[in-house]
Amino acid sequence: MTDHHGEFDSVSGRSTTGHEWDGIKELNTPLPRWWLITFYLTIVWAIAYWVVYPAWPLISSNTTGLFGYSSRADVAVELANLEKIRGDKMAALGAASLADIEKDPALLALARAKGKTVFGDNCAPCHGSGGAGAKGFPNLNDDDWLWGGTLDQIMQTIQYGARSGHAKTHEGQMLAFGKDGVLKPDEIVTVANYVRALSGLSTRKGYDAAKGEKIFVENCVACHGDGGKGNQEMGAPNLTDKIWLYGSDEANLIETIAQGRAGVMPAWEGRLDPATIKAMAVYVHSLGGGK
Amino acid sequence: MSANEFTSDDDYGPLYAARKKVYPQSVSGTFRRVKWGLMAFCLGVYYFLPFVRWNRGIGAPSQAVLIDLPNSRFYFFFIELWPQEVYYFTGLLIVAAVALFLMNSVGGRIWCGYLCPQTVWTDLFYAVERFVEGDRRERMRKDNAADGLSLRRVYEIVLKNAIWLLIAWWTGGAWVLYFADAPTLVKQLLTFQAPMVAYIWIGILTATTFVLAGYMREQVCTYMCPWPRIQAALTDEWALNVTYRYDRGEKRTSVKKAAELRALGQPVGDCVDCYQCVAVCPTGIDIRNGPQLECIQCGLCIDACDNVMTKIGRPKRLIGYDNDINIQRRQDGKAPVYRIIRPRTIVYSAIIAAVGGIMLYVLATRTLLDVNVLHDRNPLAVKLSDGSIRNAYTVRLLNKSGYDRVVAIDAEGPVNATLHVVGADSVTPDRPMVVIPRDSTSELRVLVTAPAESNPEKSIPVRFHVTDIGLGEAASATDNFVSP
Numbered sequence: 093m094t095d096h097h098g099e100f101d102s103v104s105g106r107s108t109t110g111h112e113w114d115g116i117k118e119l120n121t122p123l124p125r126w127w128l129i130t131f132y133l134t135i136v137w138a139i140a141y142w143v144v145y146p147a148w149p150l151i152s153s154n155t156t157g158l159f160g161y162s163s164r165a166d167v168a169v170e171l172a173n174l175e176k177i178r179g180d181k182m183a184a185l186g187a188a189s190l191a192d193i194e195k196d197p198a199l200l201a202l203a204r205a206k207g208k209t210v211f212g213d214n215c216a217p218c219h220g221s222g223g224a225g226a227k228g229f230p231n232l233n234d235d236d237w238l239w240g241g242t243l244d245q246i247m248q249t250i251q252y253g254a255r256s257g258h259a260k261t262h263e264g265q266m267l268a269f270g271k272d273g274v275l276k277p278d279e280i281v282t283v284a285n286y287v288r289a290l291s292g293l294s295t296r297k298g299y300d301a302a303k304g305e306k307i308f309v310e311n312c313v314a315c316h317g318d319g320g321k322g323n324q325e326m327g328a329p330n331l332t333d334k335i336w337l338y339g340s341d342e343a344n345l346i347e348t349i350a351q352g353r354a355g356v357m358p359a360w361e362g363r364l365d366p367a368t369i370k371a372m373a374v375y376v377h378s379l380g381g382g383k
Numbered sequence: 384m385s386a387n388e389f390t391s392d393d394d395y396g397p398l399y400a401a402r403k404k405v406y407p408q409s410v411s412g413t414f415r416r417v418k419w420g421l422m423a424f425c426l427g428v429y430y431f432l433p434f435v436r437w438n439r440g441i442g443a444p445s446q447a448v449l450i451d452l453p454n455s456r457f458y459f460f461f462i463e464l465w466p467q468e469v470y471y472f473t474g475l476l477i478v479a480a481v482a483l484f485l486m487n488s489v490g491g492r493i494w495c496g497y498l499c500p501q502t503v504w505t506d507l508f509y510a511v512e513r514f515v516e517g518d519r520r521e522r523m524r525k526d527n528a529a530d531g532l533s534l535r536r537v538y539e540i541v542l543k544n545a546i547w548l549l550i551a552w553w554t555g556g557a558w559v560l561y562f563a564d565a566p567t568l569v570k571q572l573l574t575f576q577a578p579m580v581a582y583i584w585i586g587i588l589t590a591t592t593f594v595l596a597g598y599m600r601e602q603v604c605t606y607m608c609p610w611p612r613i614q615a616a617l618t619d620e621w622a623l624n625v626t627y628r629y630d631r632g633e634k635r636t637s638v639k640k641a642a643e644l645r646a647l648g649q650p651v652g653d654c655v656d657c658y659q660c661v662a663v664c665p666t667g668i669d670i671r672n673g674p675q676l677e678c679i680q681c682g683l684c685i686d687a688c689d690n691v692m693t694k695i696g697r698p699k700r701l702i703g704y705d706n707d708i709n710i711q712r713r714q715d716g717k718a719p720v721y722r723i724i725r726p727r728t729i730v731y732s733a734i735i736a737a738v739g740g741i742m743l744y745v746l747a748t749r750t751l752l753d754v755n756v757l758h759d760r761n762p763l764a765v766k767l768s769d770g771s772i773r774n775a776y777t778v779r780l781l782n783k784s785g786y787d788r789v790v791a792i793d794a795e796g797p798v799n800a801t802l803h804v805v806g807a808d809s810v811t812p813d814r815p816m817v818v819i820p821r822d823s824t825s826e827l828r829v830l831v832t833a834p835a836e837s838n839p840e841k842s843i844p845v846r847f848h849v850t851d852i853g854l855g856e857a858a859s860a861t862d863n864f865v866s867p
Contacts, residue, residue: 197817200806201826222761233765233775333768378805380765380775380830 207375
């Protein structure tokens with residue numbers, strides 16, 4: 093809007109822009125000076141910002157700014173600082189034995205806090221955020237352990253996993269007696285009922301207990317032990333208790349016996365540092381079931 | 384109200400008026416002495432309280448009044464408060480608010496006139512200004528001097544601002560001392576090794592003190608502070624306010640004329656229109672115009688007028704603490720009545736006594752041992768291999784005392800339940816015991832196991848008892864024992 097010199101509004105005494113609608117002329121009212129100055133300053137600020145900070149996208153990268161600032165580098169520095177701050181405490185955790193950690197309230201609190209975080213990040217997808225487990229994924233709160241529930245045994249399982257392919261991993265699996273043709277379907281039904289009877293569960297009408305026992309002794313005792321008490325060396329569960337990883341109903345048992353079971357727990361050695369694995373072992377042990 | 388009779392037409396001007404700088408004249412008298420005394424007391428408490436020591440034993444802060452933000456503790460002599468006890472401050476604020484109401488209904492703006500930091504510091508800054516530049520007339524002359532700045536004038540301005548800055552800096556400095564060990568922080572400040580946040584706060588408070596007390600002064604009270612507006616709603620016809628007794632003062636006449644008229648036996652007012660009350664007023668108003676928003680009721684006009692009345696041989700307190708009822712009564716020839724005790728003041732006092740009493744009772748009977756329980760949410764309940772049920776809880780023990788405690792933990796509720804505290808068992812398997820270090824909290828993972836057949840209900844209340852085995856102090860908390 094240019095100033096039309098010589099054209100002045102008679103009432104206000106201001107110059108007009110020369111625009112006229114039905115005899116009404118538009119007054120030339122410039123923006124306030126403070127507003128203009130602020131506006132120009134923001135432009136100057138923006139240009140300075142482009143120069144100083146990373147700003148413009150290029151084809152495969154971006155302008156880096158005068159001082160090479162990047163927020164990712166800031167995060168890296170902060171994480172390094174955090175490691176430094178925690179360094180002493182984590183070193184103390186790494187140096188202490190598992191039993192000593194549980195006896196020292198400060199170390200126990202640290203291990204549980206660290207373990208809880210790491211558990212949430214790494215273990216919760218299978219075992220659940222509170223370690224309650226699911227079908228095929230053991231509940232870590234109870235007192236039934238496939239591979240042993242002492243601190244050392246828990247730590248070993250976390251370190252090397254189960255059937256994980258690690259050289260030191262737990263081996264041993266539930267064979268597929270049906271699929272491999274070892275047992276006939278009616279024999280599987282019979283032994284499934286025998287297993288249910290072991291822990292006091294109801295059995296099918298007309299089920300032959302003697303036959304079931306015979307099948308069980310010939311096929312199952314090798315791993316599950318006499319009377320089905322289980323064997324933690326083999327990861328063979330105790331069949332006489334109230335806890336069932338894959339369910340205790342007949343259909344599930346038949347599926348287990350016919351198809352076999354071989355759930356995998358990954359090895360965490362190498363992925364997590366030793367102090368962290370220790371913290372996690374203490375955390376899992378403290379969930380309640382630890383021996 | 385009859386004071387409007389004296390309102391001049393000049394009061395109706397444009398909506399915006401530039402500030403007229405106020406040059407209060409020095410004055411001496413009763414109220415001035417009271418104000419000096421209160422100023423010395425308030426500033427003394429504020430500046431030196433952080434240095435007062437209080438022995439709380441080894442390892443605990445030895446500062447009598449300390450707001451320990453990093454450790455979330457507030458220390459006040461023998462009281463130590465935790466963050467969850469902030470309700471004491473709520474009570475304190477209620478008492479403070481009602482105390483202001485009470486002050487107002489008894490004697491007007493006592494807070495504004497004598498105790499408010501804005502008044503106290505402004506008064507101090509005026510004293511500095513008077514000391515460096517001289518009294519009212521000199522300051523007015525120097526400010527309005529047409530011949531520009533002389534070297535002496537520049538020196539005065541620099542000196543005045545330097546002293547102000549020093550006071551302001553000390554004010555900010557004293558503030559931060561409430562948040563850290565004072566002697567240590569002073570040492571750190573002097574050697575420039577104090578934390579950055581200390582310097583920032585000193586900077587902020589130096590700036591606010593300098594600007595508010597040095598340059599904004601009465602404008603803070605008139606335009607920024609909400610209290611003048613609120614107090615108008617709290618005052619009543621019995622409240623004593625700084626009042627010009629117009630029944631006695633009018634008609635204003637010169638000393639000489641008044642003497643002549645009195646000799647003739649004609650009625651004449653005591654006010655000799657000397658404007659001393661206006662000259663000493665820190666907000667630059669004329670009290671003779673009646674109660675005004677700007678008046679902070681500092682009582683200095685009473686002193687100024689008393690001095691004049693003494694000189695001309697008339698009774699004191701032409702201006703004094705009074706109310707309109709008494710002015711009317713005197714005009715009607717009756718004796719004045721003062722009603723300090725009336726429903727309003729009784730109710731305010733009762734509220735103060737009640738809230739204060741409740742706070743004292745709660746403070747005196749509060750336990751220094753406490754327990755909170757939080758049930759595990761995931762899983763809510765765990766079935767064990769023998770079919771029994773286990774619930775896990777996070778139990779937080781609070782030891783607010785100054786000594787370590789050994790506490791035993793028991794649970795009652797579920798039938799045949801056993802209790803297991805992670806980390807405590809290897810020491811005391813029968814009855815779990817833990818040590819809670821003094822002035823801290825301990826978080827424990829507690830497992831309660833009970834046979835399913837003897838606890839068939841879906842949910843059973845379980846009560847956790849915590850007992851200090853040395854002192855017998857106990858606390859308990861309730862949660863539920865849930866079946867899967």
